[in-house]
């Protein structure tokens with residue numbers, strides 16, 4: 082069959098598998114976005130001893146669809162005096178970066194020999210930081226173009242928030258690259274498959290450990306000196322990165338640009354209908370992308386201890402994909418849990434925290450990691 | 460005199476927020492898990508669950524008109540309830556009973572009897588003032604309508620809600 086051969090030519094194969102992966106991932110993630118809104122409402126309700134949405138469908142499971150239809154049918158109102166061009170592109174600018182981040186996340190090992198990542202970039206992490214920081218422009222432009230004071234304050238807050246956490250966000254992951262020696266997210270995951278997760282380095286490949294338990298399929302479980310030492314800077318990195326991620330995704334306790342109680346709705350006060358929905362869903366998409374980055378960098382991506390990867394058959398490939406999304410869901414639950422626990426930080430407190438504490442700690446952490454690595458290699 | 464509240468001195472650990480944050484997270488997850496396993500008492504799910512069975516004897520719901528055991532309408536259109544009703548929810552148009560009526564000695568009957576349920580405050584004064592025990596507050600509490608006119612209960616509706624009540628006033632009965 083010549084037509085099948087055509088599809089299997091390397092270049093064309095790459096194109097259609099990439100397209101397929103893109104569509105599937107987009108579908109999965111947008112569904113997750115819708116259901117994380119549902120999860121947010123349910124979790125908040127449960128934490129506050131309420132029941133939460135339970136009218137549309139069983140346990141309110143069709144609620145996201147109803148919400149979507151409602152938002153689509155609402156009037157797309159443009160207030161007078163706004164800068165029309167920026168007012169209309171701002172919502173897309175809030176949504177698009179979050180989705181672009183997904184392109185480089187390895188969401189699985191491989192399926193039928195196709196690597197489960199849309200774009201296997203060697204500068205994966207840089208792409209993540211570059212693109213996800215663009216999300217702030219959506220907020221700033223919305224605040225500025227709305228011609229209204231509350232959105233304007235929200236936009237200003239957002240930009241000052243960004244300059245105070247972005248540095249520690251970037252610096253806190255440098256130790257990860259120093260240990261793995263690569264910026265490619267796929268390789269970072271592979272390193273964690275071999276050497277244990279960054280926050281849970283409990284297995285390794287070759288001997289020389291402090292404590293060893295050899296399992297049936299040849300893997301080794303236990304601790305070795307290097308990993309236990311590196312575990313300290315890794316935990317510091319993890320905590321700082323996690324907290325900076327809260328700020329990056331504008332989640333409580335750092336949801337200053339939105340701050341319902343102070344700024345009405347913050348940057349999206351003047352928006353309605355689908356434009357508002359894009360901001361709203363963009364926040365959740367950013368949360369999912371952020372959770373994906375955390376999982377990839379620190380929690381071993383798609384790996385589970387001693388579960389083989391996709392090269393052992395399609396079943397394991399699917400297990401890996403499932404593992405990745407389960408971990409993402411767990412991180413999202415943590416985001417929600419924190420949101421319904423902590424009060425909002427004040428503006429100056431956030432800047433203080435970013436500049437006085439996390440920036441320094443992240444910087445020192447790099448030196449600490451370098452010291453440990455030098456000690457281990459000598 | 461001004462009271463000076465001494466601010467507690469926080470140690471380094473407390474100032475790092477971590478104990479407080481972890482404590483907060485612990486509290487919220489406890490609530491979450493309790494709710495997840497259905498150990499939390501929650502609000503009644505109103506339209507599905509109703510509190511009708513738990514309603515006390517003295518509950519004051521919608522005011523209604525009642526008929527007696529001879530199917531006579533008890534109201535004699537004295538208009539006392541109309542006068543006493545604080546929000547003036549009641550409007551009565553009295554009429555004269557024709558001479559050939561079995562109850563013609565009662566003389567008056569309400570030709571029209573409207574209670575505006577948008578106005579009614581369920582105070583029960585109409586029930587208290589009525590000399591004929593013709594108006595009673597029943598247990599209906601879910602009075603809804605799409606228009607204002609729908610919310611005005613006319614005589615027919617009031618009798619439909621009120622039904623028949625036995626005993627109480629016998630003064631109009633024939634002498635035995």
Ligand code: SF4
Nearest residue numbers: 544579580582583585
């Ligand atoms: S219950 Fe009170 S407000 Fe309602 S009709 Fe009777 S007297 Fe008027």
Ligand code: SF4
Nearest residue numbers: 534535537538540589
């Ligand atoms: S007080 Fe009683 S008898 Fe008099 S008009 Fe009202 S309902 Fe009728």
